Every structure is written in C-alpha cells, then in structure tokens.
Amino acid sequence: MSGSGFANSFWSGDYAGGLGVLFGKLQQGVKENEQVLTIARMRAEAEELYGSRLGEIGGATDKIVGGFQRDDGASVRKAYEGVRSEMEEAAKNHRKIGSNIRELVVNPFTRWCEAHAQRVQSSQDALQAQVKTHDRQHDQVRKLRSAYYNKCRQVEDLEEEDKLAFQDPNSEAAQSPKNKPVVPVPTIKVPMEDEEEPIDIGDETYSPEQVRKILLHMLEHVKIGETKVPILGTYPNTSSGADITDYIQKHMNASSVSYAERIGQDMITHGFLRLVGNVGTTFANSSRMNYQWRPKVFKVTGLPEKRGKPLERVMSSGSDGSIDSPVGIVGDYLAGWNPLNNPHPNETPAQRLRREAREADERYKTAIKKLDGIRCTLEEDMIVHLKFMERCELDRLRAIKAVIVDFSGAISNVIPSLQSQVDNMMLFQETVQPGSDLRYFLENYRTGQYVPKAVTYENYYNSVDEQTFGVDLEARARSDRKRVPTIVTTILTFLDNHYPDLDGDEARRSIWLADVPLAATHRLRALINTGKPIPHEVLEKFEVPIVASVLKLYLLELPGQYTTPIHSSNG
Template identity: 65%
Template sequence: MANASDDIAPAADKVGGGFSRDDGASVRKAYDGVRTEMEDASRNHRKIAQSIRDLVVNPFARWCDAHESRIQDSQDELQARIKAHDRQVEVVKKLRSAYFNKCRLAEDIEEENKLAFQDPETSPKVNKNIPEIKVSPQKEEQEDEVYEIGDETYDAEQVKKILSHMMNTIKMGETKVPILGTYSNTSCGSDIVEYLQRHMGTTSVSYSERIGQDLVANGFLRLIGNVGNNFANSSKLFYQWRPKAFQISGIPDKKASISRTFSMPTSPESGSDSPVVGAVSEYLSGWNVLNNQHPNETPPERMRREARETDEKYKAGVKKLDELRCDLEEAMFIHLKFLERCELDRLKAIKTVVLDFSGTIGNVIPSLQSTVDHMILYQETIQPGGDLRYLLENYRTGRFAPKVVTYENYYNKVDEQTFGVDLEARARADKKRVPIIVTTLLTYLDHHYPDLEGDEARRGIWLAEVQLPQVHKLRAKVNNGKPFTPEILAEFDIPTIAHLLKLYLLELPGAFEQLWSI
C-alpha cells in the first residue's frame, strides 16, 4: 500500500493537459524570461534605430540638401553668364552685318559717282552702235599715262597687253559672299601669284604680292568677301577685276554696267548687277532733307559717316563680348574647381557615414561586432583623393580651348587688337616676320631667366598654376594691336607672363584643331 500511495501522490499533483504544477511554473518562468529578452531586444532595436536616425540619417540628409543647393546655385550663376555671352554674340553678329553693309553701300555710291561723271568717250556704257568721236589730245594724254607696278614702270599700251593676257589666262568666275551677295569676274590670290611667277618672272612670293598690291592700288583689282583691300597669296582670298581693268584691256565685261541712277525696276525678273543697289535706292528714297541733322552732307558723305558710326558700335560690341567671354572663362574655372571640392566632400561624407553607421550598431549589439569590423575594413578602402582623380581622368571632356570673336575691319585693319587675330595678318600689320607680342614676351623672359636658379626653376614657370583672372588682366593691357613696353610686364610675375604667351597661342584661329592633331 505504501508503494501505491507514493505512486498516486505525484499523479494527484498533475493538472489538465498532463502537466504538473511544477511544470506550469517553469513554463511561466521561461515565458517571462523570453518576454524580458524580447523587450530588451526591442529597446535595443529602438535605441539603434534612434541612434542611426539622429547620428547618421538626419545629419547626412541635411548635408545632401545643402550639397544639392550649393551645386544648383553655382550652375545657375554659370548658366546666367552663358546666356549673357550668347546674347552678346548675336548682337555682335548684327552689328557686324550692319557695319559691312554700310561700308558696301558707301563703296557702291562712290563707284556710282565715278561712273556718273565720266566723259562719254571713257564711259563703259557707251552703245557700240553709236559712232564715237575721239579727240586726239585726249588720246595722247591717255597714252602718256604711266603705271608703276612692282619695280617697273609701264605705259598705257604695255599695261593693256599685260592686263589682256592676265584676264584671258587667269581663271575667272563668280564668288558668293554671305550677306553681301554674289560677285562676278573674281580670281583667287593664289592663281594671280601663280600667273605672275610663271609669266612675269617674279622670283619670290613677296614680290608677287607687291605686284598684286600695285594692281589693287591702280584700281584694277579689289578684295571681296573679306576685310580690307590688301593683296595676299591665298586660295581663300578672292579679288574682283574692276571696270577699269576691262576698259583698259578692251575685254568685254561679263557683268552688266552699274546704272547711273538710283531707280530700280519693280519687277522681280529684272535683277540688279549689284546685290545692294536696291538697298541704296530704298535708303535714298526715304531721305528727308528737312529732318537731316547734317543738311550739307552729300549722300556719299552721309554713307561714310554712318559707316563710321556703325564701326564704332561694332567695336564697342566686340570689346564687350571679349570682356564677357573672359569673365565666363574665369567663372567656368571657378565652377569646375568648386565642383571638384564638392565631389571630394561627397566622397568624404560617404566615408564618414559608413564609419558612423558601423560605430552606432557596434556599440549596442556586441554580437554584430564581427560585421562591424568588416564594415570598418571596407570603409578604409574608400580613398576620396584617389577616387576623385579617377573620376577626373576618366570623365574629362577636353583641354582649355578659348574661342575669340575678333573685330573684323572692312578695310583689313588689325591695328586695334592683338589676341585672336590670324598670325600672318598680325605679322603683316606689325611689319615683322613674327608678331611683336611674341618677340617682346620671349625677350622679357630671356632677360629674367638668369634671376632663376637652375633649369628646373625656369621650366617651372611654364608649368606653374596661374589664376586665369590675373592673366586676363595682363591681356587687357596689351590687347590693343600696338607695341608695349616692358614696364607694363613688370607689374606681373614671371609665370603670369609665360602663361600670357600660352594664352595668345591658344587664342589663335585654328589653334584648338592644331593642338588636337599633335
């Protein structure tokens, strides 16, 4: 019985479901332990989340907003400068067109007046069917006329033979010029020089150019489609044979003679030999003497005055455009350097965020310490300087290539500007084989090379980083087409002067294409 009661007693302590009271207490205890651990884990997770939010997410979000605002503000400022520059480019184009048109109109009116007051015997518009009465004294006077061409002098009969042979031999055609129209009876400068060397025995290109310039000076040729009236050996420069050349040589002019009056036909089929005579007629038809501020002016004088006025406006427009371009280049350099600093700051911020995040979770959850160690190891591989250099080397767009819009004088004068002018034209204006600015800068550097210690220091002045505004400041002082004294250069350091020469070469027409071809 004793053994049976011992067996029955524990069974009596069992409750429904087959568990004893002791088993229920242990379950509750285990449940309480698990709940406590879960509550602790939940508090830790909330603490981690709050720490991540306060120490990582919110600061980084504020930094991102400020970073975006900085980038956008700099870009907006640069875009405003670009738009101002583009607007001025369009203004300069219109001013250039107006200036060239005024000069062309003045030139055509002068040509009209010359033809209008010629004697019937010398006018090219004489009807061949009408008998001509030639006065012998006038003929003798005409034959006695002497022309100086090159180093020789020729009488009228010799010049007639020369011009006749030239105009029958040299290729002659039509040349279309934007804005101004189409010119007939034109030949390029290289063809004329080739003829002179082959048939007139000129020994050098320079002497051939002298003869060509004499042909221009004597009124046989004129430069078209370009500024000025200088003769040069170039396949891109075209010269029109003037009516005087046809008159003396006796060759019929393919171009219709210019009308002596300003009246124009109204029918569209009846065109004009001059592309701007219609504009002249329209201008003179609206001319009111009573409203004229210069009542004593003749039409040619008025045209010349208006040409001078448009010339001054055009010069001022080009000068303003050049200043805007220099300011824009300086702003672009500042913007790019600012972006470089911003990108470096962004890489450093990413590195800091990774480090703060790993430190936040590592201080609260010791079990994640191994993961945190790996994160710290990975963030060590982030090198802002090296990553920035990789971006610059792989995503660069090209070298600094400034493009200058220069003032183009109708009469081929380049006396008022130095930078951006064709090298040959600048040397011709300076009457030197090398432009004066190049020789002046190199001479100044040669005199100051002995002050530098060693070849490394001398080489360093060409490689030193110089602020572009400083170079532009010196450029503005010497960009007037005139020789300058070393006293102007003495205000600046040697690297700035060396970079001014580099800038001059970069701003030469076609310098960018030649640089890329090297």
C-alpha cells in the first residue's frame, strides 16, 4: 500500500488509537461548519433587522404634523425627501441582502452540513463497532490460549509425577531435579479454584458482586414455586421459562426474546439454573418448561434454600388388580439414563487431561482463525472508510470556500458601496487552499502508516506447521528447512517467470507499485496461509500485481514490524 492519504496515515497497533485521532479531527470539522453557518445566519438576521429599522424611519417622520407637508416648493423639503427616500432604498437593500444570504448560503449550507455530519458519524459508528468486535475476539483468544497452555502444563506435571513415582526415593534421580529440555513459554497466571472471576452473561461481563445483586433481584421478582414430575417426584425452587424470560426483558435490557433466551442459556451454563422434567439443558421461553434454582444461587446470595420433600414412590394398578412394583417402574424409566451425562465414563485422570489439552488446543486454534478473519475484514473496511472520509474532508474545505464566495456575492450584488468589504472577503476566500489544508491535516495528525499486526496461533511445543503469515522469519525458514521461507522464493520465482510477459522495466516496476485492493490480497493470503508449500496453480488464478502485493503483506505482518507511535492531537 502506497501514498500519503488517509488510507495510509491513521493506523495504530490497537486500530482504535489512529481512528480516534482521525475522527477527532473530522468532528472538529463538523464544528467548524457550524461556526461558518452561524456567521452567515446571524449576518442575515442583522441585515434584516437593520433594514426593518431603516424602514421605520419614514413612518416615524410622518407622525410629526405641521412640518414639511405644508411647504410644497421649498428646496429644503426636496433635500429632506431625498434623504428619506435614500433611507427607504437602503432598507430595501439591506432586506435584500438578508434574503440573499439565506437563499444562497444559509439554507443550502445547512442541508449540506447535516448530511456531512451524518456521513462522518456513520463511518465512525461502523468502524467503532468493528473494532469492538475485534477486541472482544482478541480477548477470547487470550483466554483460550491461557487455558490451552495451562492444560499442557498440567499434562507435563502429571507425566513428571508418573516418572518419579516408580523411582527409589533414595536414588539420585529422585532427589535431584530432572534435566529436561526447556520449552520457552510466556508466564501465564493459573487462576486458583476458589478465586472469583467475572463471568459473561449475554453480551455483558459481570463482576461477582454484580452477579450476586442480579440473582438477589431475580429471586425477589420472579415467581418461584414447586414442579411435580411423574415418577421423579416434586422439585422445589422452580420457575417457568416464560417468567424468567419476562424478567430478563424487563430488567436486563434484553431487546428481543431470542437475546433473553441466550441470557437464560448462559445462566444454565454457569450453574445457576437447571431444566427439570425434560431431557437436555436448553433454555426456552415456555410456560411448560420449568427450571430449578441451583444451590449455587442460594450460596452466592446468602438466602435460605427451600428443601423439598423426599421423592415419593408412584404406583399404578394393573388391569388384573395387581399393583406394579415402584422399583420396576422407576427402573424402566431410568433404563439407560446416564445421570452425569459423561461421554467418557472409563477415562483415567491422565487420559482425561490429555483429551482436555487436545480440545483446548482446537478451541484456541479455531478462535485464532476467526480472529484473523475479523482482522482482515476490519482492515479492508477501514481502508474503504478512510478513503471515503478523505473525499468528504476535501469536499468540506471546498464547500467552505464556495460559501465565502456566495456570501460575498449576496452582499456585492445589492450594495456596490460595500465593494471594499467585498474585496476583502474575496481576498479571504483566495487564501483558502483545500489541498494545502489537507496536507497540513496529514502532516500534523497522522498516527502511523498501514502495518497490519497479525495475531498468530502459538503452539505450546513451538510448532509453526499450520500457518505462514505473522510467524517469526527464522522459525518459518527453519520449519521449511530452507535459508529463506518457501513463500518468498515461490512468489519471486513466479514473478520471474511472468516478467518476460511484461513490456519493459517500467511495466515490471508498476506491479510492485500498483494500488491493489486489500480484499483481493486477503483472498490470496487466506489460500496460502497454511504453513505448507504453495501450489503453483493457486498463484496462477490471480493477477501478477496481487501476487506481488501478498508478498509485501507477508513482510509487513512479520513480528515486530509496527513501531510508529500514536501522535497527539497537536502533532
């Protein structure tokens, strides 16, 4: 990406910093528009008021009886009437000036300013929402990475314990730490089991104290009773799904039933509710589905838990008058029932830890891929919005220049005697240089050029076999068993093969300088970001400038490339 426009000037490591500087300046421009508009509006009001007061002079003199009305031919009367007519003409001219300013400046520029402010606000809101989504996924990746590393560390600890368990306690190996390869991993705090952490409910994150207050309020306002279930008996402390959904919509800002059901599902996940009388753990807005408040809720809130009666045996009479055995009925009902719902009932602790480590690795890897997709989309949309905002800002500066011209014309067309003022205003508008102002904007407020900061999947055992972009250069080359990463040599070889098809050195240089859409570059990046050799047929599907652009993007995404600081608002 080349050039010094908005699209290559307002980037920062966290995206939000550079955008904050840009939109701070653009919102300043919105206020500048209001200041120019205020000048025009108040000048129109002043001209209209001045014309109105001048028009009152003739009527005031007519109220004086016995003056010039009695002296028809006197020269002094002619002078008086001339002065009076000049006053009346001046009143008309000033009213005309006020009318012209409103029609030529105030009304059209008001509509333009409102549309411009809406364009700036819409772009700001759209990009802020995408940055928030990116940051939320980034936090999720960090949590999953921490969980994955912790599981791997637990597996290592268990394996070490197993090795020491069968050694002679008096042996030298058991008494001294075992030398083993050190895997450089970042230090991650392992949370204590009894340490309370914030939890996510819906789209919000609540502290333990906030959760306690919410649960207290729910127990006070949600209808709680008992639910009788055939065979199994009576469950205390239950509420219907409809009552819980109604409470969530009224008190937890749930804008829709589906969002309220998602909050209810999160409460089941966190162990606050459980479904009774049905199989599964689904939360639904239904008066027929009942949910029991778990003991964890009463422990958190400190409220006493209502205990239910022991489950009653239910017996039925057969057609021959005999009574069915309750043990048989319950046995038939519970046949095949797995109360713990455990898909791995015969696992040893070591097998469980290894399985959980693999599952944590997959979740972390999936989240990284999702984050990479969100980041690429964010960067594509940022470039589109930044280019659009550059055009909007240039249009704004040109609009102010045109307003000054129209403002001076509204006056000069009516009163030639104000030509000196008009000349001064024309001189002022000549000093407005939109291109120069835009360069000043960039030189003093740019925060950094476009350098994407890829977040890569970090394998616990330092394997880089599944990705290419964002991986340390030496690690990538070592994995490829080459002095230079395979992606670099493959793309350069591809370009060498296509150089003969281009007409002259200028055409060959132009493929490196072409302004390739970032979306096209990202499409090719997604196909070759596998950590594997690049098939020749994949590159052949894309134009030569796109292939060159993806090599530049690979170099930009190498770790440690982003060093440009965020400038203050004063440059």
